[in-house]
Amino acid sequence: MTMSAKDKLYQSILTHYSGNHSGFTALDCANLVPIGRSVISHYLNRLCDDGKLIKENTRPVRFFVNTAQTRSVLARVEKKALDAFSRLIGVEGSLAQAVLMCRSAVDYPTGGLPVLLAGESGVGKSHLASVIYDYALERGVIAADKPLIELNCADYANNPELLSGTLFGYIKGAFTGADREKRGAFDEADGGFLFLDEVHRLSAENQEKLFLFMDKGYFYRLGDNRTRRPASIRFIFATTENIDTVLLNTFRRRIPVRVTLPNFISRPLTERVAQVEYFLHCEARSLARDIHLDAALMHQLVMSPIRGNIGELKNQIKVMCASAWSDGDNAKFITLSSPHLHSGGGEMLLISHRDRAGDVDVSMLLPKAMRDDVIFKEFCHSGNTLLLNRKLEQLLTTIGGVLNPASPYSGYVWQNTMHAINELENLTGLTFSQDHRKAVWLCLNYALHHAGGAAQADELRAITDYVSSKARLLAGECVDLLRQHVVNEAFLLLPPLLGSAFNTLAGDDDLIQGVIVSHGRSTASSLAGIANQLTGGYIFKAFDMPNATSTREIIDMLIKHLDAIKQSAGLIILVDMGSLKAIYEEIKLHLHGELLVINNVSTAMALDIASKIQSRLAMKDIIDSVKGAYEVETRYYAGVLPGNKIIITCISGEGISHKLKDIVQRYLACDQIDIVTMEYDDVKWKIARSDPALNGTRLIITTTDLDAGYIPLLSVEQLIKEKTAVLRRDYFTDLLTSDGLETMIDEVVKLFTVEGVAGRLNFLNPVVIIDEVDAVIKQYESFYKIHFESYLRINLFMHLALMIERVMVNAGMHNRDDAQLTADQHAFVAGHDTFFLALNRKYHIALPVTEVLMIYEIMEPWIAPQPA
Numbered sequence: 001m002t003m004s005a006k007d008k009l010y011q012s013i014l015t016h017y018s019g020n021h022s023g024f025t026a027l028d029c030a031n032l033v034p035i036g037r038s039v040i041s042h043y044l045n046r047l048c049d050d051g052k053l054i055k056e057n058t059r060p061v062r063f064f065v066n067t068a069q070t071r072s073v074l075a076r077v078e079k080k081a082l083d084a085f086s087r088l089i090g091v092e093g094s095l096a097q098a099v100l101m102c103r104s105a106v107d108y109p110t111g112g113l114p115v116l117l118a119g120e121s122g123v124g125k126s127h128l129a130s131v132i133y134d135y136a137l138e139r140g141v142i143a144a145d146k147p148l149i150e151l152n153c154a155d156y157a158n159n160p161e162l163l164s165g166t167l168f169g170y171i172k173g174a175f176t177g178a179d180r181e182k183r184g185a186f187d188e189a190d191g192g193f194l195f196l197d198e199v200h201r202l203s204a205e206n207q208e209k210l211f212l213f214m215d216k217g218y219f220y221r222l223g224d225n226r227t228r229r230p231a232s233i234r235f236i237f238a239t240t241e242n243i244d245t246v247l248l249n250t251f252r253r254r255i256p257v258r259v260t261l262p263n264f265i266s267r268p269l270t271e272r273v274a275q276v277e278y279f280l281h282c283e284a285r286s287l288a289r290d291i292h293l294d295a296a297l298m299h300q301l302v303m304s305p306i307r308g309n310i311g312e313l314k315n316q317i318k319v320m321c322a323s324a325w326s327d328g329d330n331a332k333f334i335t336l337s338s339p340h341l342h343s344g345g346g347e348m349l350l351i352s353h354r355d356r357a358g359d360v361d362v363s364m365l366l367p368k369a370m371r372d373d374v375i376f377k378e379f380c381h382s383g384n385t386l387l388l389n390r391k392l393e394q395l396l397t398t399i400g401g402v403l404n405p406a407s408p409y410s411g412y413v414w415q416n417t418m419h420a421i422n423e424l425e426n427l428t429g430l431t432f433s434q435d436h437r438k439a440v441w442l443c444l445n446y447a448l449h450h451a452g453g454a455a456q457a458d459e460l461r462a463i464t465d466y467v468s469s470k471a472r473l474l475a476g477e478c479v480d481l482l483r484q485h486v487v488n489e490a491f492l493l494l495p496p497l498l499g500s501a502f503n504t505l506a507g508d509d510d511l512i513q514g515v516i517v518s519h520g521r522s523t524a525s526s527l528a529g530i531a532n533q534l535t536g537g538y539i540f541k542a543f544d545m546p547n548a549t550s551t552r553e554i555i556d557m558l559i560k561h562l563d564a565i566k567q568s569a570g571l572i573i574l575v576d577m578g579s580l581k582a583i584y585e586e587i588k589l590h591l592h593g594e595l596l597v598i599n600n601v602s603t604a605m606a607l608d609i610a611s612k613i614q615s616r617l618a619m620k621d622i623i624d625s626v627k628g629a630y631e632v633e634t635r636y637y638a639g640v641l642p643g644n645k646i647i648i649t650c651i652s653g654e655g656i657s658h659k660l661k662d663i664v665q666r667y668l669a670c671d672q673i674d675i676v677t678m679e680y681d682d683v684k685w686k687i688a689r690s691d692p693a694l695n696g697t698r699l700i701i702t703t704t705d706l707d708a709g710y711i712p713l714l715s716v717e718q719l720i721k722e723k724t725a726v727l728r729r730d731y732f733t734d735l736l737t738s739d740g741l742e743t744m745i746d747e748v749v750k751l752f753t754v755e756g757v758a759g760r761l762n763f764l765n766p767v768v769i770i771d772e773v774d775a776v777i778k779q780y781e782s783f784y785k786i787h788f789e790s791y792l793r794i795n796l797f798m799h800l801a802l803m804i805e806r807v808m809v810n811a812g813m814h815n816r817d818d819a820q821l822t823a824d825q826h827a828f829v830a831g832h833d834t835f836f837l838a839l840n841r842k843y844h845i846a847l848p849v850t851e852v853l854m855i856y857e858i859m860e861p862w863i864a865p866q867p868a
Helices: 005-017 037-049 068-081 096-107 125-139 160-168 185-189 204-216 269-287 295-303 309-328 372-382 385-399 412-428 434-449 454-466 469-485 494-506 523-535 551-565 580-590 603-614 619-626 654-665 680-688 716-721 724-730 740-757 766-784 790-808 823-835 837-843 849-863
Strands: 053-056 062-065 115-118 148-152 193-197 234-239 257-260 290-294 333-336 348-351 512-519 540-545 570-575 595-598 645-650 674-679 697-702 713-715
Touching: 005 037, 005 062, 037 053, 037 062, 037 454, 096 115, 096 125, 096 257, 115 125, 125 148, 125 193, 125 234, 148 185, 160 185, 160 204, 185 193, 269 290, 269 295, 269 309, 269 333, 269 348, 269 412, 290 295, 295 309, 295 348, 295 412, 309 333, 372 385, 372 454, 372 494, 385 434, 412 434, 412 469, 412 523, 434 469, 434 494, 454 494, 469 494, 512 523, 512 551, 512 603, 523 540, 523 603, 540 551, 551 570, 551 580, 570 580, 570 603, 570 619, 580 595, 595 619, 603 619, 645 654, 645 680, 654 674, 654 740, 674 680, 680 697, 697 716, 713 716, 716 740, 716 790, 724 740, 740 766, 740 790, 766 790, 766 823, 766 837, 766 849, 790 837, 790 849, 823 837, 823 849
Parallel strands: 115 234, 115 257, 148 193, 193 234, 290 333, 512 540, 512 570, 570 595, 645 674, 645 697, 697 713
Antiparallel strands: 053 062, 290 348
16 A cells, blocks of 8 residues: 555654654654645644644744653653743743843752842842742752842941841951841851842942852851851842942952843833733732723823832832722722823723633644634635634633633723724725724734744645735735734734735735835835825835935845735835936846836825726826826925024922023023023923923923923933933034033033032032042043043042042041052052042042052943953
């Protein structure tokens, strides 16, 4: 009996992969039998149906020979995937790399590796530290009775000796009041983890003690330099600061694993929604009440930057729930809506107080007709959208647990999906029915919760070869908008599925396809949208190009577009600028039909061409009709006078505003520009009401950020931190003298440094000492031929002013006075007297070597010689 191609493939797989527990892909099988890859994918899936292979839904899909040993290996892999990190929201998304590094740090042999968690306040550093500890317990690398000891260094920032005693313990008589020996955090954490939060608040001396322990494995109690005390400790550090400027180089080099956690607003939308829903679910469960959440409030929670990130978000939600609970008496549910939002009875989202359903995979219990791969292939053959919606709804609700059976078409992500489709309607001029909208939503939810491999996508793409080019373009537009409005994922399965769903809606391909290419964020989309809407058909495909895009890049983009659609119709390209000859010469080589390229695209031109394409005119008739048709009409009207004033405002009062005005005034390039100081609330009120008093405002400078609408607004924080080239381009064009911007910023830095340092100096005059320190900094800049960035200047101002007062009362640092110096350190120390000559004479001080080294380490990244 002749063996079938499927059986031949299976025999080849047994020969090559029967003992391979890492699996294989469809691509791996390409050389085993002389058949195409799409057919191989088909046979592999059929072998899975027959029970001979096992499929793992990774990207790409991996297959395994179905044996008891393989099933055992896969079960262990699945168990590993559900470790302590699996409960983190974003473990497969924005935190994937962070989790990988943390796992590696714990699993590293001989005691693991120290981990430094960086990120803004409230991003979840402490929570991640506890998850790292739980993972270590799961892995058995620390004993079950060993603890996670947490210490916040900020609590001891003003008393480094107390922190030293808290960390290392002390002996009797170590200091006044030490009447007995006391163990420290190192003793408590022995065998477990020590988590030092706000580690940048550690003094230089304590950083040195810490890295010496990390090197040698033993420490000394405070007051005892003889008795070595060994310990085995795994370290987790956390900071909100830039580690390159706040930690000693010697300490920093001993922390190889550095993880930066993203702030809340920069994480993907789906993760932000999941985080809000998680906190709401916790509150609902705690109060034993369902929560009805105004969708507008959900939008506010997930779209607004939160200064305290996830920590502050949790607090906000808890306070809202507490207030609603207090106001609701004995209501059966809690209603949350913002008093600042006037949603007018908009959609409400339901957060259940019951426990969430488990992650049980029951897909293997489904009849064959309800399996996802079968559903998709049948749909791609038939294009029956109603049947697809019915089967997917059942798959994702009653069986998959992805959608809420009571209201599958609701929620914040549903709303965003609808926003994407509404934008698609505006762009293409087509009207999407409710069935089309449901199909997009259901396919999207499947793609969000199931890994669709390239092999399955290729198979569906081969089935949908009959789909028109317009439908494929429409599906591509839809996927792009979903990635923009919902979540930026690859969505490999969506293009063929949506192409089938949109095939009838898009209609047959036109004799001629239209393309609009224009520079700007949405210029081409706007032109194409208007033309498509007014003609009622998807005539133009739009390409919005960044302003810096060259003709060469436009050509490459158009070639890629033509190669993707593989159609033989004629093509009309409307462009706003660029070399028509260059575009024509190269594009025609990739097009089987006729080509017409027209420059200086306008709304009237786009509408005219769209109507001609829709009327199915031949290319020759279109060419004849457009010659000389788009003349430019020019008229001049006297316009509004250009801006002639700068507004400066400060939320803490007009004192700072007047000082800022004096500084900016000195560097103005034009006498006709007025500088006006206003109260913060007055400016805010005028902006909200578009007050005519703001007419002619070139720039608003403020110490507290606010939304100024169309008027450029610059916060002092931006002024200090932003690159001077960006400031000159975006805010001060033609306003300041050519060399005035850097000097003006330096004066602003001094102004706000004086304000900040005044409360920390005990007896020195802050205004005087800052001017004296400024002279020292300028000497360093002159010597090293560099202008220090503003944030470094602030750091130096603060450090040097406080250092001088510290040395004056004999409280200077001496712990490294006898340290072995590198050549660069030695050169810096040898020359420092020259820069501090005036200060040494005035205040009768001599800087210890340790203090000079601390100055060097602040400046080192800017002054250290670059490697050749």
